[in-house]
Amino acid sequence: MPTSLLIVESPSKAKTLKKYLGGDFEVLASYGHVRDLIPKNGAVDPEKDFAMKYQLIARNSKHVDAIVDAVGKVDHVYLATDPDREGEAISWHLVEILNKKKLLKDKTAQRVVFHEITKNAVLDAIAHPRDISQELVDAQQARRALDYLVGFNLSPLLWKKIRRGLSAGRVQSPALRLICEREHEIKAFVSQEYWTVHLDSHKSRTKFSAKLNEFGGKKLEQFDIPEDAEQARMLAALQGHSAQVGRIEKKKKTRNPAAPFTTSTLQQEAVRKLGMTTDRTMRTAQQLYEGIDIGQGTVGLITYMRTDSVALANEAVEEIRGYITERFDGEHLPKNPVTYKNKSKNAQEAHEAIRPTSILRTPESVKAFLTADQFKLYEMVWKRTLACQMAPAKFDTTSIDIHVGEGVFRASGQVLVFGGFLSVYEEDVDDAEDEENAKLPLLEEGETLPVDKLYSEQHFTQPPPRFSEASLVKALEEYGIGRPSTYASIISTLKDREYVILDKKRFFPTDTGDIVNKFLTEHFAQYVDYNFTAKLENQLDEIASGQRQWVPVMDSFWKGFHKQITEKEGISRAEVTTESLDEACPKCGKPLSIKFGKRGRFIACTGYPDCDYTRNVGETAEQAAAEAEAPTVIEDRTCPECGGELHIKKGRYGKFIGCANYPKCKHIEPLEKPKDTGVTCPQCKVGSLIERKSRYGKLFYSCNTYPKCTYATWNPPIAETCPKCQWPVLTIKTTKRRGTEKVCPQKECGYAEQIAPPEGKEAEA
Numbered sequence: 001m002p003t004s005l006l007i008v009e010s011p012s013k014a015k016t017l018k019k020y021l022g023g024d025f026e027v028l029a030s031y032g033h034v035r036d037l038i039p040k041n042g043a044v045d046p047e048k049d050f051a052m053k054y055q056l057i058a059r060n061s062k063h064v065d066a067i068v069d070a071v072g073k074v075d076h077v078y079l080a081t082d083p084d085r086e087g088e089a090i091s092w093h094l095v096e097i098l099n100k101k102k103l104l105k106d107k108t109a110q111r112v113v114f115h116e117i118t119k120n121a122v123l124d125a126i127a128h129p130r131d132i133s134q135e136l137v138d139a140q141q142a143r144r145a146l147d148y149l150v151g152f153n154l155s156p157l158l159w160k161k162i163r164r165g166l167s168a169g170r171v172q173s174p175a176l177r178l179i180c181e182r183e184h185e186i187k188a189f190v191s192q193e194y195w196t197v198h199l200d201s202h203k204s205r206t207k208f209s210a211k212l213n214e215f216g217g218k219k220l221e222q223f224d225i226p227e228d229a230e231q232a233r234m235l236a237a238l239q240g241h242s243a244q245v246g247r248i249e250k251k252k253k254t255r256n257p258a259a260p261f262t263t264s265t266l267q268q269e270a271v272r273k274l275g276m277t278t279d280r281t282m283r284t285a286q287q288l289y290e291g292i293d294i295g296q297g298t299v300g301l302i303t304y305m306r307t308d309s310v311a312l313a314n315e316a317v318e319e320i321r322g323y324i325t326e327r328f329d330g331e332h333l334p335k336n337p338v339t340y341k342n343k344s345k346n347a348q349e350a351h352e353a354i355r356p357t358s359i360l361r362t363p364e365s366v367k368a369f370l371t372a373d374q375f376k377l378y379e380m381v382w383k384r385t386l387a388c389q390m391a392p393a394k395f396d397t398t399s400i401d402i403h404v405g406e407g408v409f410r411a412s413g414q415v416l417v418f419g420g421f422l423s424v425y426e427e428d429v430d431d432a433e434d435e436e437n438a439k440l441p442l443l444e445e446g447e448t449l450p451v452d453k454l455y456s457e458q459h460f461t462q463p464p465p466r467f468s469e470a471s472l473v474k475a476l477e478e479y480g481i482g483r484p485s486t487y488a489s490i491i492s493t494l495k496d497r498e499y500v501i502l503d504k505k506r507f508f509p510t511d512t513g514d515i516v517n518k519f520l521t522e523h524f525a526q527y528v529d530y531n532f533t534a535k536l537e538n539q540l541d542e543i544a545s546g547q548r549q550w551v552p553v554m555d556s557f558w559k560g561f562h563k564q565i566t567e568k569e570g571i572s573r574a575e576v577t578t579e580s581l582d583e584a585c586p587k588c589g590k591p592l593s594i595k596f597g598k599r600g601r602f603i604a605c606t607g608y609p610d611c612d613y614t615r616n617v618g619e620t621a622e623q624a625a626a627e628a629e630a631p632t633v634i635e636d637r638t639c640p641e642c643g644g645e646l647h648i649k650k651g652r653y654g655k656f657i658g659c660a661n662y663p664k665c666k667h668i669e670p671l672e673k674p675k676d677t678g679v680t681c682p683q684c685k686v687g688s689l690i691e692r693k694s695r696y697g698k699l700f701y702s703c704n705t706y707p708k709c710t711y712a713t714w715n716p717p718i719a720e721t722c723p724k725c726q727w728p729v730l731t732i733k734t735t736k737r738r739g740t741e742k743v744c745p746q747k748e749c750g751y752a753e754q755i756a757p758p759e760g761k762e763a764e765a
Helices: 013-024 060-072 085-100 119-125 134-161 172-188 228-240 263-274 278-288 312-326 363-369 372-387 469-479 484-496 511-523 530-544 551-571 572-577 621-629
Strands: 004-008 025-029 035-037 054-058 076-080 110-113 193-205 206-215 243-255 391-406 407-418 453-460 501-503 506-509 579-584 591-597 599-606 631-637 645-651 654-659 676-680 687-694 701-704 728-737 739-743 752-756
Touching: 004 060, 013 025, 013 119, 013 278, 025 060, 035 085, 035 506, 054 060, 076 085, 076 407, 076 511, 085 110, 085 134, 085 501, 134 511, 134 530, 134 551, 134 572, 172 469, 172 484, 172 506, 172 530, 193 228, 193 391, 193 407, 228 407, 228 453, 243 407, 263 278, 263 469, 263 484, 278 484, 278 752, 363 372, 372 511, 407 511, 453 484, 469 484, 469 530, 506 511, 511 572, 511 599, 530 551, 530 599, 728 752
Parallel strands: 004 025, 004 076, 076 110
Antiparallel strands: 035 054, 193 206, 193 453, 206 407, 243 391, 391 407, 501 506, 579 591, 591 599, 631 645, 645 654, 676 687, 687 701, 728 739, 739 752
C-alpha cells in the first residue's frame, strides 16, 4: 500500500511522475483549480478586508473526492502543483479543503517544487519539501480579487451603456487600448512623399548599387528630395559625369546570440518562426514539459514554461558547453559561460529559462515520438538554448563613397566571416527592414567606375504596422501589462469577446471593441492607463516577495474605482454610442450621426423614426444611392435554382451573393467560398459542415444546404460518433480551465473527453 500521496495539477504529469516514484507513492491530479469565487456579487467583500467566498468547481469535485479519499489512507501528503503563484494557490486551497475535513491532524502536508520533470529533479524536490508560501498565495488572491472586482462592477456598466453581454477586465482593457490606439494612428496618418536617387555600377562581373548620400556638399536626409521636380533636377546635374571611388571604410562587427527563452519570447518567436498562436504555443509547451514517452520511458523534455528568467542552471551550462566542444570546432565555444540579464519590467519568480532538460536529447533523436507541433517547438527551444552558449558571429562591413559630379553615393556591404551561433539559430524580428548586405567588388580609392544607370525611386512614408500576436505580446511585456503566463488568455479573451479580429495575422479592432475602448478611456482613464496597470503588477510582485501586504493594496485600488463606478451611472447610452456628423440627410435634410447597433456602426438620420435613411460607415451618400439603383451583377453565372441573374447584395452581416428574383427565389451564397470540413451534417445527413465567419470574423461551422438546414456549431467538428448518445459528430473545444476536449454538441448529453491539458491557469474574472 502507498504511504505517500503526491498531488499535481495535470493527469498526464501524474502518469509521468508515477513511473518515477514507484509503489510507495500514489499520484493524483487536481485537474487545475479546485475552488473558485462564487459567481455572483459578494464573492469579495471590501467591507471585511476583502474576504473571499469560495466554492468547489463542480467539474473537479470528483477529483477532489478522490484526493480526500486517498489522503485518509496515507501518512504523508506532498503538494506538487506548478511552481508559480497559481500552483501555490491551488496547494493552499487543497490544504484548506483537507483541514475542513480534519484529515491533516496526524499527517504532514508539504509543498514540493520542481522546474523540470526528470527523475533526478523530482526525487530531489521530494527530499527537500517546504511549507506553503503565504506571500505567493496572497499575491494570487489579490490578483483574483482585483480581476473579480473589475469584472463584476465594470461589465454591468458596459451592458447598460453599450450592449448586453460585454465585459471589461483589468488587463484585457489596456491590451484592447493598445490595438485601438494603433488603429487610430493608422487612420490619422498622412503619408508623405519623398525620393531617393541611385547609381548602378559594376566591376568585373560583380554588379552593385549605391544610394545618393550627399549633393552639393550637403548630407541628404529622408525628406531632402521631396518631389518629382527636385529629383529630376538632381539627376540632370549628375548625368554625363564619371564615377570615382572615394573613401573606403572597413569595420569588423560582431553579433551576440539571443538569451534563452522566457514565456514571452517563446510566444513571440513561435508566432514569427512557426506560425503558431500564443494559445497553441503554450499548450504544446505544456505537453513537452509534462512528459513524452520517448521509447525509454516518459520524460519531460523542457523545463517549466512559465518563467521570466533568462538564467540557466550551472549543470545545464556545463552540459551545453560539453556538447559544443564535441560537435563544433574550438572557435564556437566562448572562453567563459555566457550569462544574460533580464530586461522585463516585472520579472519575477527566479526560475530557470525555458530549456531542454538535456541538450544531449537532440530534436532528431526524439522526432519519432513527437507530434508535428511538439517537434517544431522542441527543436526551436533546443537550438535557441544551444546557440545562447556559443561564440558571437563575426562580419566584415564595408562602406564605399562614390563621387559622381557634385553627388556622393554610398554603397554598403556586409560579409559573414564566422558564423558562430548563427550556424545553429537566428532570432526573427517583427517588421524588420532589410539590411544592406550586398556583395561588393574589391575596390581601391581613386578608381574610376562605369555609370551603368542613374535613376530615382519614389517613396511614401508608411503608418505604423498593426499588431501581430508576436508584437502585441512584446508590447504587453514592455508596458508591464499582465504577466507572461496571461498573455495567451488576454489575446483569447479579446478575440472571444469579438473586440478584435485577426486578419492576415494582424489585429483589427471591431466596432464593438472601439466603442468599449472609447468608453473606458474617456470615463475610466486611470484604469486603462499603461503606467497604472504596470504599477499594480509591481505591487502584486511586492506582495509575492513579502514587501507589501495585500489588503492595503486592494483597499487603495477599491476606494477610487468604486467611487468612479458610482459617478458614471448617470451617463446616457447615446452619449457613449453616438457620434455627430457635419452632414445633412439626403432624404429629409436633418443632421446625420454615426450610431452603434447590434451589427456595429452605421450612419443614420437623427430624424428616426420619421426618416429611416441609413448607410454604411465609410460609404458616401452618392455611393449608397448608386449601389441601390444599379446592383453589381455576377458575370458568367446564373442562379442554380431558377436561372436568374446573381447580384452582390448587402445584408445584416455584410455583402453576399443573392438571386435577382428575390423574394420568388431565395438562393443565397457567400462572397468567398467557405472551407469544407468534409464532415456530413448530423441533422439533415445530406449537406456537409463548412467553415463560415460571423459578422465580427469569428469562425463557426454550419450546413452548406442553409437555409434548408439550419444546423450550426461554434466548435470545429470531427467525424466521430459520441460514445454516450451516438450523435454522429463530435466537436473540438478548447477552454482555459479544461484544456482541449472532444465534446458532444448535444447539451443534454454532456460527453467530454480531454485530449490536451489546460494551457494556463491565470485568467480574468
